[in-house]
Amino acid sequence: MALATAHFPAAEAVPRGVQSPARRAAGLRLVGITALLAAAAIAVLAGLAVFHSVLAAGQYRLSELESEIATQREQLIDLRYELQILHGPAEIELMGVGALGLVNATDPIDVRIEPRHIAAVDPPQRSVHEGGDWLSIKTLLTDASTAHDRRS
Numbered sequence: 097m098a099l100a101t102a103h104f105p106a107a108e109a110v111p112r113g114v115q116s117p118a119r120r121a122a123g124l125r126l127v128g129i130t131a132l133l134a135a136a137a138i139a140v141l142a143g144l145a146v147f148h149s150v151l152a153a154g155q156y157r158l159s160e161l162e163s164e165i166a167t168q169r170e171q172l173i174d175l176r177y178e179l180q181i182l183h184g185p186a187e188i189e190l191m192g193v194g195a196l197g198l199v200n201a202t203d204p205i206d207v208r209i210e211p212r213h214i215a216a217v218d219p220p221q222r223s224v225h226e227g228g229d230w231l232s233i234k235t236l237l238t239d240a241s242t243a244h245d246r247r248s
Contacts, residue, residue, distance in 0.1 A: 181187060192198040
């Protein structure tokens with residue numbers, strides 16, 4: 097008895113350990129694409145890590161500057177308070193008596209300044225932050241007081 101075998105020309109039997117060249121090329125393409133995507137993902141993650149570190153360094157510098165600004169503001173408040181104390185009447189009197197050698201007047205003296213003395217000296221230009229031209233005022237007061245003493 098003879099066994100009947102069917103022969104199919106399109107479906108040839110491929111041995112188990114051997115793959116077809118088309119299937120192998122598709123597998124290699126899949127591995128290549130996967131490797132490329134993995135490398136791209138690693139590059140994106142590395143870029144994000146660098147961006148985060150730059151952002152964190154900027155935030156740290158910003159917090160340092162904010163603390164320095166707060167310190168400078170406190171120092172400015174202290175200096176303004178000290179300036180107000182130094183410009184106070186008690187401090188001015190202390191400097192006048194001690195450093196400048198001024199003495200208290202025994203009697204109040206009225207100084208009369210004549211218009212010709214004022215016209216002879218330009219009025220000093222004083223601003224809030226500057227002391228002004230005190231030499232011209234001193235000259236003006238000296239001339240006025242000597243003119244007043246001559247009449248007496």
